Amino acid sequence: MKLLEYEGKKILQTSNIAVPKSFVAGESADFLPAVLKSQVPVGGRGKAGGVVIVKDDAEYTAEREKISHLEIKGYTPKTILAEQPLDIDRELYLSLVIDKATASTELMAHKRGGVEVEDNAAEDFLKLTLETGSADAAGQQLADYYDLPDKTFALQDLVEKLYVLFNQQDMTLLEINPLVLTKTGELVAADAKITLDDAAQFRHPDWSFELDPVETNFVTLDETGNVATIANGAGLAMATVDAVADNGMKPANFLDIGGGANEASVLAAFKRITEYSHVKVIIINIFAGITRCDEVARAIIAARAQLDDLPPLAIRLAGTNYEQAAKLLQQQNIPIHANLDQALAAAKELT
Numbered sequence: 001m002k003l004l005e006y007e008g009k010k011i012l013q014t015s016n017i018a019v020p021k022s023f024v025a026g027e028s029a030d031f032l033p034a035v036l037k038s039q040v041p042v043g044g045r046g047k048a049g050g051v052v053i054v055k056d057d058a059e060y061t062a063e064r065e066k067i068s069h070l071e072i073k074g075y076t077p078k079t080i081l082a083e084q085p086l087d088i089d090r091e092l093y094l095s096l097v098i099d100k101a102t103a104s105t106e107l108m109a110h111k112r113g114g115v116e117v118e119d120n121a122a123e124d125f126l127k128l129t130l131e132t133g134s135a136d137a138a139g140q141q142l143a144d145y146y147d148l149p150d151k152t153f154a155l156q157d158l159v160e161k162l163y164v165l166f167n168q169q170d171m172t173l174l175e176i177n178p179l180v181l182t183k184t185g186e187l188v189a190a191d192a193k194i195t196l197d198d199a200a201q202f203r204h205p206d207w208s209f210e211l212d213p214v215e216t217n218f219v220t221l222d223e224t225g226n227v228a229t230i231a232n233g234a235g236l237a238m239a240t241v242d243a244v245a246d247n248g249m250k251p252a253n254f255l256d257i258g259g260g261a262n263e264a265s266v267l268a269a270f271k272r273i274t275e276y277s278h279v280k281v282i283i284i285n286i287f288a289g290i291t292r293c294d295e296v297a298r299a300i301i302a303a304r305a306q307l308d309d310l311p312p313l314a315i316r317l318a319g320t321n322y323e324q325a326a327k328l329l330q331q332q333n334i335p336i337h338a339n340l341d342q343a344l345a346a347a348k349e350l351t
């Protein structure tokens with residue numbers, strides 16, 4: 001489950017990690033100037049116009065109104081965060097992530113963070129494995145790498161706190177981009193992107209966040225995968241992932257939309273998939289029993305209308321309300337494949 005920036009920053013604050021002073025943007029501003037930030041669960045808000053500095057009340061009102069209607073990658077915000085502007089000297093990148101292959105916690109860092117971080121070559125990132133007791137060594141390495149020797153202690157402290165939070169809160173991703181070095185020499189988490197492990201919900205009765213955990217049966221397999229999958233039922237979803245791999249493609253995710261899937265939950269799945277930048281095609285494999293094919297079809301049509309960057313689809317549908325679904329999709333000229341093999345062949349063409 002993904003947290004919004006303001007929710008992530010609240011968690012960071014519980015460990016006294018520095019974040020900008022802030023308020024939730026209502027009718028009037030608590031202080032100005034302020035940076036208004038759209039609270040949508042996707043990156044690239046800065047580039048999309050979702051992060052704006054406002055100087056006076058007139059700007060505050062106008063920009064708040066504008067951002068509240070600005071759609072970013074299929075999301076419009078319920079909440080807008082307002083923060084005290086930072087006097088930025090440097091923007092650094094820092095993240096902790098679970099490496100599934102080795103089942104370890106990896107720290108990744110880059111000297112040049114901020115909105116262009118994706119332009120940095122993958123091999124240029126500093127990568128370290130974190131373990132209990134390794135924060136001091138990691139902080140030292142980080143200070144060397146960032147070329148901030150006088151921040152060694154602060155970075156050791158930061159890594160220690162992040163590592164503890166990461167484990168306590170069952171995170172799978174904790175990304176601070178940018179970690180800002182201010183002109184007065186403070187390190188401040190200017191952005192926070194946190195994903196929690198849905199499977200750990202049972203031991204966190206306190207978890208309560210703005211976004212519904214609609215994608216509870218969603219697992220990222222490979223951020224660089226070129227094929228995304230949507231299926232219903234855990235068995236069929238696993239078989240779909242295996243079939244993608246067996247056909248020489250790289251599955252990005254596992255998703256079981258479950259028996260009670262409806263238009264909203266399927267649409268949420270599409271939105272999540274569009275965040276993978278390497279996906280060339282989405283394979284939809286539905287064998288409908290309780291799930292209704294026409295609901296899935298409606299979600300497909302809504303997703304195509306709402307998401308500009310939706311990859312092409314390879315659809316196999318069968319079962320309950322198939323006829324209605326076929327009619328709906330046909331009206332939109334969206335083809336359905338008779339079986340999974342045909343859908344896989346169509347997908348292969350696109351990868």
Ligand code: GDP
Pocket residue numbers: 020035037042043044045046047051083084085086087088091113114115177178190191
């Ligand atoms: P993202 O684009 O969704 O990752 O949103 P961020 O919260 O990372 O903001 C994008 C960019 O806006 C940052 O990389 C900064 O360059 C800029 N930015 C964010 N907050 C401030 C601020 O307080 N002051 C200034 N000057 N720039 C900011």
Ligand code: MN
Pocket residue numbers: 114177178191
């Ligand atoms: Mn950011």
